[in-house]
Amino acid sequence: MPEREADRSVSQTVRAQLALRDLILSGGLRPGERISELQAVETTGVSRTPVRMALVRLEEEGLLEAIPSGGFMVKAFSERDILDSIELRGTLEGLAARFAAERGVSARDLEPLKECLNEIDGLVRQDPISVEAFSSYVALNARFHPLLTELSRSPPLIRQIDRASALPFASPSGFVMAQSALPEAHQILLIAQDHHRVVIDAIENREGARAEAIMREHARLAARNLRLALRNRTHLDLLPALALIKSAAAD
Amino acid sequence: MPEREADRSVSQTVRAQLALRDLILSGGLRPGERISELQAVETTGVSRTPVRMALVRLEEEGLLEAIPSGGFMVKAFSERDILDSIELRGTLEGLAARFAAERGVSARDLEPLKECLNEIDGLVRQDPISVEAFSSYVALNARFHPLLTELSRSPPLIRQIDRASALPFASPSGFVMAQSALPEAHQILLIAQDHHRVVIDAIENREGARAEAIMREHARLAARNLRLALRNRTHLDLLPALALIKSAAAD
DNA sequence: CGCGCAAGTAATGTATACAGAAGGTACTCA
């Protein structure tokens, strides 16, 4: 079947949203820079209507900021903003873990999570850990966290966590790859995996406060990774999203 | 100056958004009901383009749900959803209070909050409390909570709290008016005001954990109000948003 | 030489026309 010009199956709006998001995260647009709709029409190849829709959605996503007089600009983030976003995500995931513990979960619901954990165990046993193993870890981690969130069985909370994780630097896997270049890499991964095991154990034993606390601390690993990566200033290219940081980056 | 057909100063999109939100919250549309764009065009009087924009924003706001095949429907909420949304808001406000306590706030920043508290004190001294006093309380409460949130000086958190409070039944003032019809009304108001004083005290003394805990508990007053109002089933007309609840309401 | 105003230009907000798809209904066949 002919499939020129990208997928014909997805809507123009989604296509524009993806294209613009990539453009922003790859640093194609400077923070604070106004996004011209016509310019966006040229780069995305779709009409103004879906472009406008995509811009609105990217604003809600947090990547854009509305200009009072009209239009949108690329949002700029401080390092503090990012750290706060991580703490925020950890707090929400903590709430989800507490809900799961307090309300109880069936062994059947826990099954896919334990599978994840076992697969991750296979990875972290390596020393040193290969880059491919890191990629696998990112994938497994990106599977584990949503599963954990869903254990809360709370649609409003799940929704809010999704929104809080939409910002790439706030997502559970946002800074794992940055970590791969660090000497502490293996150690941090072992700790993260221990957090995973502890939160499942806490949920199984209906220990709400413990489940909540460990998820908060778990998120703070991401904050540590960010700080280490910024200080070392090595392999920052692994983190395209950092193009949005105000002071740093911007070579 | 002529001002027919509503304000000419606000955009059509905002006008449509307000009109549709009122329509939904007043129960004009049943939960689960599909919102036809053309029908929305007729009721709002604006064209399809701003109507579509308004629908997208109302979806992000949480009042609408996207239908996979296209279009939007009015979202339905369970009582549990609402209770979770309140707990969620309390958790976020707790985080804001903790940030404020940990990072410290100046006496100048606290001034407007203390003014609020003093004004509320003047209200809760009455016994019994008039309906007008309740309205004044709602207004003051709606001023206090955003001020408290801003003490965190964390734009990402402020943004997330705004979004969590957008749902009318999750907002800090969502169930205060319902409470006015209850025999426990005065007592609950006194407790709420004590929470306000305690959180400010905790922030002043840099007691982060205490500030966080009290805001969580403070939000649970709203949950109590909701449960009492639903059990008593009196003055439910004060809560138009309850038209969105799945099982209840729906006469 | 600097500030302010005006005019031109460009960009956004809005309206509408068109195409494609989804859903409903009626009819036919088993």
Add this chain to the structure above:
DNA sequence: TGAGTACCTTCTGTATACATTACTTGCGCG
């Protein structure tokens, strides 16, 4: 009588044209 199919209606998604508003540039006046 029930199920399946085909057609028709109605809706959404997209494109584009138009109007209004904001911004910029250049000129004139102080």
